[in-house]
Amino acid sequence: MLDKIWYFIIIISVIYGVATGNIENVTKAFSTSGEDTVKICISLLGTMCFWMGMMEIITKSKLIDKVNSLFKPIINILFKDLKHNKEVINAIILNLSANFLGLGNAATPFGIEAMHQMNKVNDKKDTLNDDMIMFLILNTTCFQLLPTSIFAYRMSYGSTNVGIVFIPILLSTLFTTISGIIIAKIFKRYNKC
Incomplete structure (x- = not known):
């Protein structure tokens, strides 16, 4: 489905470029976008490697248990049915931790694992189920304490003040x-009525 959307966008761009006489700009964008993509990937590579390494250390060193105890009150409030499922909670915490650090790409494998583990206990x-929906909301809205990827993007495009977007x-x-959590809780209560 997503590939069809991209094809549609490309076709519309070419048609619009021809119709408005800007086909030169369209072809220039196509030729330079590959170069820009490689630059962005290289600039993100170091950051991603560092934080993925940190996540691996956290997992292997059992530091995840300490992080788990820190997040346990929040997890218990948001995920009522998962209190005793350590594997799911660990995957959720690793996903949310990666999202807190602004590493959406690094969060993806943990998110897939969390959904897989939650589906095992899903009736x-x-x-x-409600916990899966709450997790999707948290993953999608992803509160970012440190928007690392955005900083890397801004640096790769030559920003002079990378941190201006922090606040x-x-x-x-x-x-x-917060809005997503509130809306999910309202819908959950509404569906139970």
């Missing part, structure tokens, strides 16, 4: 996360 395998990102992600 209806083809339907998301707006912090506030907007905090607002979206």
Whole structure:
């Protein structure tokens, strides 16, 4: 499905470029976008390697248990049915930790693992339960305490003040996360009525 959307966007861009006489700009964008992509990937590589290494150390050194105890009150409030499932909670915490650090790509494997583990204990395998929905909301809104990827993007594009977006990102992600949790709780209560 996503590939069809991208094809549609590319076709519309070419048609619009031809119709407005800007086909030269369209072809220039196509030729330079590959170069930009490689630059961004290289600039993110060091950051991603460092934080993925830190996540691996946290997992292997059993530091995850200390992080788990720190997040346990929040996890117990948000995920009522998962209190005793350590594997799921560990995957959720690793996912949320990566998201806190602004590493959405690093969070993805932990998110997939968390959903896989939650589906094992799900009564209806083809339907998301309340905990799975809450996790998707937290993963999607992803409160970012340190927007590492955004900083790396800004550096790769030559920003002179990389950190100027810190407060707006912090506030907007905090607002979206809190809003998502509230809306999920309201819908959960509404569905039980």
